[in-house]
Amino acid sequence: MNGHGRSGGRPTLEEVAARAGVGRGTVSRVINGSSKVSEHTRVAVEAAVAELGYVPNRAARALAANRTDAIALVIPEPEARFFAEPYFSEVVRGVGAALAETEVQLVLTLAGSDRERRRLSHYLAGHRVDGVLLVSVHAGDPLPELLAELGIPTVISGRRSAAETLPSVDSDNLAGAAEAVRHLLDRGRRTIATITGPLDVYGAQCRLDGYRQALAAAGHAVDEPLIAVGDFTEEGGRRAMRELLERRPALDAVFAASDVMAAGARRELRAAGRRIPQDVALVGFDDSVVARHMDPPLTSVRQPIEEMGRTMTTMLLGRIAGETGEAAAVLPNRLVVRESS
Amino acid sequence: MNGHGRSGGRPTLEEVAARAGVGRGTVSRVINGSSKVSEHTRVAVEAAVAELGYVPNRAARALAANRTDAIALVIPEPEARFFAEPYFSEVVRGVGAALAETEVQLVLTLAGSDRERRRLSHYLAGHRVDGVLLVSVHAGDPLPELLAELGIPTVISGRRSAAETLPSVDSDNLAGAAEAVRHLLDRGRRTIATITGPLDVYGAQCRLDGYRQALAAAGHAVDEPLIAVGDFTEEGGRRAMRELLERRPALDAVFAASDVMAAGARRELRAAGRRIPQDVALVGFDDSVVARHMDPPLTSVRQPIEEMGRTMTTMLLGRIAGETGEAAAVLPNRLVVRESS
DNA sequence: GACGACTGTGGGAGCGCTCCCACACTGTGT
DNA sequence: ACACAGTGTGGGAGCGCTCCCACAGTCGTC
Numbered sequence: 001m002n003g004h005g006r007s008g009g010r011p012t013l014e015e016v017a018a019r020a021g022v023g024r025g026t027v028s029r030v031i032n033g034s035s036k037v038s039e040h041t042r043v044a045v046e047a048a049v050a051e052l053g054y055v056p057n058r059a060a061r062a063l064a065a066n067r068t069d070a071i072a073l074v075i076p077e078p079e080a081r082f083f084a085e086p087y088f089s090e091v092v093r094g095v096g097a098a099l100a101e102t103e104v105q106l107v108l109t110l111a112g113s114d115r116e117r118r119r120l121s122h123y124l125a126g127h128r129v130d131g132v133l134l135v136s137v138h139a140g141d142p143l144p145e146l147l148a149e150l151g152i153p154t155v156i157s158g159r160r161s162a163a164e165t166l167p168s169v170d171s172d173n174l175a176g177a178a179e180a181v182r183h184l185l186d187r188g189r190r191t192i193a194t195i196t197g198p199l200d201v202y203g204a205q206c207r208l209d210g211y212r213q214a215l216a217a218a219g220h221a222v223d224e225p226l227i228a229v230g231d232f233t234e235e236g237g238r239r240a241m242r243e244l245l246e247r248r249p250a251l252d253a254v255f256a257a258s259d260v261m262a263a264g265a266r267r268e269l270r271a272a273g274r275r276i277p278q279d280v281a282l283v284g285f286d287d288s289v290v291a292r293h294m295d296p297p298l299t300s301v302r303q304p305i306e307e308m309g310r311t312m313t314t315m316l317l318g319r320i321a322g323e324t325g326e327a328a329a330v331l332p333n334r335l336v337v338r339e340s341s
Numbered sequence: 342m343n344g345h346g347r348s349g350g351r352p353t354l355e356e357v358a359a360r361a362g363v364g365r366g367t368v369s370r371v372i373n374g375s376s377k378v379s380e381h382t383r384v385a386v387e388a389a390v391a392e393l394g395y396v397p398n399r400a401a402r403a404l405a406a407n408r409t410d411a412i413a414l415v416i417p418e419p420e421a422r423f424f425a426e427p428y429f430s431e432v433v434r435g436v437g438a439a440l441a442e443t444e445v446q447l448v449l450t451l452a453g454s455d456r457e458r459r460r461l462s463h464y465l466a467g468h469r470v471d472g473v474l475l476v477s478v479h480a481g482d483p484l485p486e487l488l489a490e491l492g493i494p495t496v497i498s499g500r501r502s503a504a505e506t507l508p509s510v511d512s513d514n515l516a517g518a519a520e521a522v523r524h525l526l527d528r529g530r531r532t533i534a535t536i537t538g539p540l541d542v543y544g545a546q547c548r549l550d551g552y553r554q555a556l557a558a559a560g561h562a563v564d565e566p567l568i569a570v571g572d573f574t575e576e577g578g579r580r581a582m583r584e585l586l587e588r589r590p591a592l593d594a595v596f597a598a599s600d601v602m603a604a605g606a607r608r609e610l611r612a613a614g615r616r617i618p619q620d621v622a623l624v625g626f627d628d629s630v631v632a633r634h635m636d637p638p639l640t641s642v643r644q645p646i647e648e649m650g651r652t653m654t655t656m657l658l659g660r661i662a663g664e665t666g667e668a669a670a671v672l673p674n675r676l677v678v679r680e681s682s
Numbered sequence: 683g684a685c686g687a688c689t690g691t692g693g694g695a696g697c698g699c700t701c702c703c704a705c706a707c708t709g710t711g712t
Numbered sequence: 713a714c715a716c717a718g719t720g721t722g723g724g725a726g727c728g729c730t731c732c733c734a735c736a737g738t739c740g741t742c
Binding site: 010053055056057059060062063068070073075088089092093096097100105107109110122123126128263290293294295 | 351394396397398399400401403404409411414416429430433434437441446447448449450451463464466467469604629630631634635636
Binding site: 358363364365366367370377378379382401403404405406407 | 721726
């Protein structure tokens with residue numbers, strides 16, 4: 001086809017060795033960047049590699065070395081939160097960026113139900129990836145423990161609790177929420193409500209804590225009826241907003257723990273005849289497409305998702321390489337101010 | 342750890358064979374569902390497999406059989422269109438669904454520039470995947486040809502021209518656009534403008550053709566000044582809308598070839614004091630998150646992206662298995678009617 | 683001048699599978 | 713009785729690498 005090697009097949013280590021006039025072991029050393037190869041030989045081998053267009057056979061290498069140079073990204077398929085727009089692609093982009101300069105390949109795995117996740121661990125046991133990236137793990141998910149048992153290095157995104165034991169990368173939900181609330185205070189708002197996520201989700205809890213802390217730090221007492229629990233859905237946001245308007249009709253700002261809930265809140269506010277931001281300022285969380293295209297465009301807390309993907313990957317590669325030690329990164333969030341506040 | 346096999350390692354074929362009291366070959370036959378194994382033996386082997394928790398070693402299999410049971414999904418990283426929201430995740434979901442019942446794994450590859458794509462083909466040459474799924478391929482992209490040279494089965498999404506030679510899966514852009522326009526006509530609109538995508542993109546061309554055909558079929562002459570060329574960006578949509586309002590201030594409907602351009606058009610219409618849909622009806626294309634959250638919610642043409650992913654995958658697996666013959670699927674689009682029209 | 687320590691290097695062994703040939707063993711037809 | 717096709721089955725020979733042991737060569741040292 002392209003003149004390389006013998007008939008049909010791609011060139012092998014052996015052929016490169018023959019061409020360079022050295023032994024198999026030497027070529028292997030050069031390919032793997034081992035030391036202990038003389039300059040002279042190295043150059044000769046590299047020339048042979050180039051001439052033959054040699055590319056190591058991944059399967060053979062994996063078999064012999066008992067590693068795969070592949071990591072898996074496990075995706076909770078049915079979950080709206082993750083598949084919802086930018087999250088997924090940004091994580092992938094970050095992971096891809098971290099992997100770009102390595103020879104490690106990314107295997108994507110969709111696994112929704114707990115049963116599927118069990119099956120997956122069986123699968124991972126045989127199909128052998130060197131490590132696993134777990135996104136959006138719930139408390140009670142069996143997968144992390146199964147992976148630990150199998151001795152497969154794992155990094156998760158988002159802590160499951162304050163006492164997360166697994167290596168994890170998270171954004172600073174508390175600080176992000178606090179910044180959002182501080183921003184509303186700075187804008188002169190005084191009756192600031194919040195719509196939280198489900199409180200058994202650690203991140204949602206953190207965002208609520210941020211809300212509380214920002215108010216407290218500014219010397220305001222927290223008025224509990226200004227807190228309504230949502231579920232990260234638009235309808236949930238709407239319902240929570242309805243409650244809030246009933247309980248505290250005089251509120252002049254709302255911090256929603258997700259953009260989608262903010263969208264629901266906006267609908268409800270409109271229905272109640274409140275103008276945004278004149279009557280009520282609105283801030284969301286996630287800085288999703290929804291935020292940019294809302295009317296008015298939504299002020300929102302942006303998580304460094306791509307960077308989280310990158311950090312997770314770097315961390316995982318480190319652990320595969322045998323590093324232990326500190327393994328919990330918390331990345332800063334950033335408030336993106338738009339017209340809604 | 343869990344009592345399986347010998348110390349440390351996972352069980353091998355050999356061990357299963359010993360346990361079942363048969364030869365290696367026989368176990369292999371059972372594992373691979375080959376015929377020519379007596380019922381009795383098969384049962385015994387399956388029992389041994391279950392007892393030992395045997396999972397075939399992927400690398401060994403790949404090496405011996407000279408196939409990898411993996412396919413690559415190549416993603417044009419920097420491209421907004423693809424990474425923009427649901428597209429990516431839906432494709433992945435479709436591919437995942439088609440792969441779920443197979444043993445084939447999905448390898449994700451990000452490759453932006455042409456140079457990166459060349460590097461990628463080199464990489465793929467290392468016999469790392471059995472086939473490749475190419476999303477969002479432009480005319481002039483070198484990758485398809487490189488893959489063809491390497492003899493790697495490939496399926497692309499979206500034809501590059503009417504005379505696409507590669508196996509491809511596309512949505513019926515022409516019919517979708519025509520339906521959108523017909524819908525506007527049904528709503529009593531008479532002066533229907535369109536904002537197209539870049540016309541060197543085949544899909545954009547098809548959508549324009551659909552616009553023309555629908556008007557022609559309804560007995561309307563196509564008024565060329567009602568056609569403005571955009572570039573799939575919001576700003577482009579805005580600019581095109583401005584042109585249209587200048588040339589044909591009396592227009593009462595706009596069909597934009599993408600939701601994002603429709604969002605731009607909407608902004609411009611608002612700025613010009615036109616109400617949607619009372620003064621001007623607006624229809625987009627893609628049914629993205631933007632459409633659902635626009636104000637008013639945007640009528641849009643929905644592509645069966647997940648199904649496209651599934652179809653591509655099925656097609657690719659077929660070709661890997663040696664099927665040839667017909668290889669171009671065109672899936673129907675569906676108009677999702679909302680308040681903007 | 684003999685000895686060890688070190689540096690490069692070659693190549694055997696083996697990773698866990700699939701492929702395929704050889705070999706029972708059965709049954710049928712002559 | 714014989715040959716002869718058909719079934720299952722066992723196991724050798726690799727697939728292309730890495731690992732590691734052995735060994736040649738070089739140098740410094742006693």
